[in-house]
Amino acid sequence: MNRKKIVAGNWKMNTNLNEAVDLINTLKTTTKQFSAIEKIVFPPFTFLKTVTDSLQNETSFFAGAQNCSEYVKGAYTGEVSAEMLSSVKCKFVLVGHSERRTYFKETDEQLVLKIQQAFKNNLQVIFCFGEVLEERKSEKHFDTVKKQLENVLKNFSEKDIDKIYLAYEPVWAIGTGETATPQQAQEMHAYVRKVIGEIFSNKAAENISILYGGSCNAQNAKELFACADVDGGLIGGASLKADDFCKIIASF
Ligand code: PGA
Numbered sequence: 136m137n138r139k140k141i142v143a144g145n146w147k148m149n150t151n152l153n154e155a156v157d158l159i160n161t162l163k164t165t166t167k168q169f170s171a172i173e174k175i176v177f178p179p180f181t182f183l184k185t186v187t188d189s190l191q192n193e194t195s196f197f198a199g200a201q202n203c204s205e206y207v208k209g210a211y212t213g214e215v216s217a218e219m220l221s222s223v224k225c226k227f228v229l230v231g232h233s234e235r236r237t238y239f240k241e242t243d244e245q246l247v248l249k250i251q252q253a254f255k256n257n258l259q260v261i262f263c264f265g266e267v268l269e270e271r272k273s274e275k276h277f278d279t280v281k282k283q284l285e286n287v288l289k290n291f292s293e294k295d296i297d298k299i300y301l302a303y304e305p306v307w308a309i310g311t312g313e314t315a316t317p318q319q320a321q322e323m324h325a326y327v328r329k330v331i332g333e334i335f336s337n338k339a340a341e342n343i344s345i346l347y348g349g350s351c352n353a354q355n356a357k358e359l360f361a362c363a364d365v366d367g368g369l370i371g372g373a374s375l376k377a378d379d380f381c382k383i384i385a386s387f
Pocket of ligand 1: 145304309310311312348349351369370371373
């Protein structure tokens with residue numbers, strides 16, 4: 136097994152230009168010693184080129200976009216295409232984040248199209264999924280996650296799956312301060328790996344990186360990252376503070 140260790144920061148709709156520049160400059164310096172860990176930040180679109188320019192000489196620190204359009208180009212006011220992202224040296228794109236599924240009503244069909252656009256433009260994908268509180272309370276969380284994975288990933292080949300990291304983000308843990316316990320995270324990550332094995336192969340299951348997201352912070356990252364099937368974290372709130380993000384990276 137030689138899965139990468141990954142820590143990704145989703146800045147969401149936060150920072151202005153000065154703050155984004157300060158954050159990336161600080162992170163570049165403070166995370167230098169962690170060259171064995173892949174670091175990815177997802178700034179707002181407006182600051183993406185500034186951040187990719189700043190990271191151009193880095194070998195283990197990359198930038199990604201929080202979303203991309205399912206369309207190629209044209210009359211889609213307000214949208215940003217995968218080709219545009221690629222042209223500013225963006226390397227990753229988040230697809231299927233629960234905030235986009237919930238507030239912007241993104242469907243599985245749209246997520247498939249977005250991933251196709253990402254691949255056509257040489258972007259790697261972090262595919263997010265996770266159950267809501269009701270589903271966990273009624274013990275439907277495994278079924279929900281299986282459906283979310285199958286509905287989208289079945290449209291891709293085993294070769295494509297190399298370009299995808301998965302991010303299990305229980306919706307009840309996102310931005311709430313309530314994180315999954317290491318047991319809950321490990322149990323779900325092992326299950327996700329089993330589902331990937333069923334859709335593709337044991338090899339694909341073994342190789343795919345699965346991040347945990349949802350109130351992961353400098354205090355709880357260590358025990359989450361110690362779980363056998365947790366390969367890193369997708370961090371929201373705590374990724375906006377350089378010191379916290381750095382401590383999370385140091386938790387491996
Ligand atoms: P959070 O967000 O760390 O603030 O809970 C995680 C995410 O939405 O990716």
